[in-house]
Structures are given as structure tokens and as C-alpha cells.
Amino acid sequence: MGKTEYKKLKGSQNLRQRLLLSTLSSTPVLIDDIRHEDTWPGLRPHEISLLRLLEKITDDCLVEINETGTKLKYKPGVIVGGRNLVHDCGLSRSIGYFLEPLLVLGVFGKKPLSIRLKGITNDSKDPSVDTFKRTTLPLLKRFGVPSEGLDLKIESRGSPPQGGGEVHLGIPIVLNSLSAVTWIDEGMVKRIRGTAFSTKVSYQFEKTMIHAARGIFNRLLPDVHIFQDHRSGQEAGKSPGYGISLVAETTTGCFISTDTAVCYARGEDTDDYDDDERKELMPPADVGEQAASMLLGEIEQGGVVDSMHQGILFILCALCPQDVSKVRVGKLSPYAIETLRHIRDFLDVKFVITPDSSTETVILKCVGCGLKNLSRKIS
């Protein structure tokens, strides 16, 4: 075998997408200049943790990091999956950060994946575990992932900064490949569901959040049900916090979700993007109202998914067999645009992007790269 060709990249941006697409397309990557001018240079704990997780679910993968952590060499292995795995996601990012790439990888494994993830279940930066359960898993099903064995169970909740949450994730494999979708009818919202949670604070917080959110929805829709998920003792993790996840379900089976969570800031995390977390905690009534407003904002956009699912939607479309997939989304989020660029670079799939000016939505079309579940074939 000849010398391994590495795809050369720079910076810490979009590391998850890069590692995910690198693994799926079996393209080794060499990433340089990772925060090399930062006060703390190099990879962050959650990024290291993600690499460890990749090592866990793949076979024969190679990770090399230089001393300062500013240079990463990653040669992907074969995705094997496996049962009864455990991974500690650490406390610098929540479990949602890890779930996003993990869900897609798991589907292309040799064996179904069953893994226990420990850490933070709800925070304001990443999608909450509730959102994954109610919105992301149905999204996978739409692309032909079998529903049997596809499950996310929230064993205990953990709020930042101390975490202490735990979820159990089961992902079945696709036997051959995903199936392409034509998904441009966003439908009309027929019901709104949600979960309000609190850890180590009074259950009154949930009631207040639910009441505030309902106050906004009630003028639009009677079918609103937000569940209370009050955890105490071991199941409440180690830190106080509260928040709410909301999902709007449409007549055509689209799920539009938003979530938000409030907690005390992580001590050492003083980067500028965190300044809104370090203030006084937002009162629960405002949290409920804010989440409801965010959901209406997403519904107003008129896509078949919400803004945080645009990225994963495009990745799934690009991984489909060589059929045309066609989807409608609202305004493209910056993250989704980066995803589109990475899909082009790694999978050589380019979308045709057409704005639909009458609805202010965007239609994207692509022919999938025809990724087969090769890991399975080898066995």
C-alpha cells in the first residue's frame, strides 16, 4: 500500500462535520493551525472526547495530535458500532454535540450501536436530548433508517456546569443505503408537544415555563401539550437548571423544534460568546415565552426542518443513493452553509439551491453520492 494521502485543512471550525465526512468517505484528514493564535491553543476537551468516541466505535482508526494540540492527523477506520459501549462526554459541551455526528455514523456501522453517554443533557448551546428524541430520530426514519432499535432514553438529566446526566442511545444500521427523499411540503402545524424539565430546583419552575409558553400558543392552536419532567435525587444530576424543549408537528409529518435551558455558567469558560449565560438566571416565565417565540419564528420560516437540523438534513441527502433528493428549508443558517461546503469537499456532492421567493424559502436539490454501508459488507 502506498503512502496515505491526507486532505489538508486548517482551523478548528466545523471539526465535527470534518471528522464525520472524513469517516464516511474514508478520507484521512490533516488539520493544522487549530487555535494556534489563541491564549489556550489547540484542541478543546470536547474535541478530544469526540476523537476518543470515534476510536471507540470504529476499528483501526488512527488519531495523532501534536504536543500543543494545534495539529491533528486523523485516519478514519471502519465503523463497527457495538453493544454496551459507554462514553463520558465531559463537561465542556453537552451530549447533543456528540449525538449529531454519532447518529449518522451509527447508521453506517457494521453492527447496531448501543451506547451510554454521560454528561450534560440540556444546555443553551447544543440541541437538547429531548430535541434529538422528538425531532432528529424521526428525521432519520424519513431517510429509511429502520425504526426498530432507534431509541434515545434519558436516564438522568444533567445541567451545566457539573452535568451528571446520562442517556442511552440505540441506532440500528441501514442494510444497504439510505433512501432519497422529496420533501418540500412543510404542511400545517397540527399540534405542539414539549417537555419542561428542571434539575435540583422546585417543580414550580416547570409549571411556570409551561404556563408562559402556552400563553403564546393558545391564540393559535388548542392542541398543545407540554410534559413536566421533574427529576430529583440521582436523576437530577449535579447542578441546578431548568429549560424547555418544544416541537411543532405538521400535517405532513415534519417536526420543527426549539429548545432552551438555563443554568449557572461554567466557571472557567469566560469566552466572549458566553456572556449571556453569566448574567442572572432568566426567570422561568421568560424562558417559556422565549422558547415559544423561537418556535413560532422557526414555523414562520416555512422549511420542512428547523434551522438547527438543516445541516444534518443536507448530510443525509448527500449520503443517499444516486437519486435526486429535494428539500425545502427556511433561511440557510451559517452552519448549514458550512455543511454544504464540506459536503462538496468530501463527498463531491453539490446542491442546486433555488430560492422560492413567493414563500421566502429555499429549495435544495442534489444527487446523492451513493454511500453504501460498506462496513456491513466486509463482515
Place this chain on the structure above:
Amino acid sequence: MMSRQKTNLMQIVYGKPGSKASTLIKEAQGSSEDEESDDDDFFKPKGEINKKVSEGTDSQNFDGEDCSKFTNHVTLKNWNDEELIASVRDRFVTGDWAKAARRGQ
């Protein structure tokens, strides 16, 4: 108009044909003026606007945060407003189905 918008959006995402740049934040802002005023903040990620100013023409953010959630609390609308509520009413089953069906045609 449609075809120009189409190429614009393709260019914003993939760059001009031939150039492999993904450094198009600046262009995104320029081209969005052609579209409706509502789209003004189409491609301005939170935080990246400031970065662009500080980095001058080099708008690529090599160490941008890896985060799929796009929240912009600053522009969060006040949904207690009756007019706003009326604007999304037809997106719900309780709204006008005929009007909703015509949407996009």
C-alpha cells in the same frame, strides 16, 4: 430575477465558479441587498459580523465555533403582538387552508 437569485445563492454557498473560496460572508451581505429587505440579515451569523470587522478582508473564521443551533435572541420578535400572530395563523391547521394551499404557487 429568479435566475439571478439562483446564481447568487449558489455563489454565496459555493463561491464563484473557479474559485475554491469559502470566504463569502462579505458577498453574502452584498448580494442580499438585491433581495427583499426582510432578507437583510440572511447570512450574518451572530458574532461573525464583529469578527469580520476586526479581521478586515480576511473574513474566513478558521476557529469559528462548531455549533448547529442558530439562535439570535436579539432579533427575537414579540409574539404577543396580534399582527405577528395573524401573519403565521395560516401556518396552523386552525388557519385558512385554502390560503395555505395557495402558498408557493
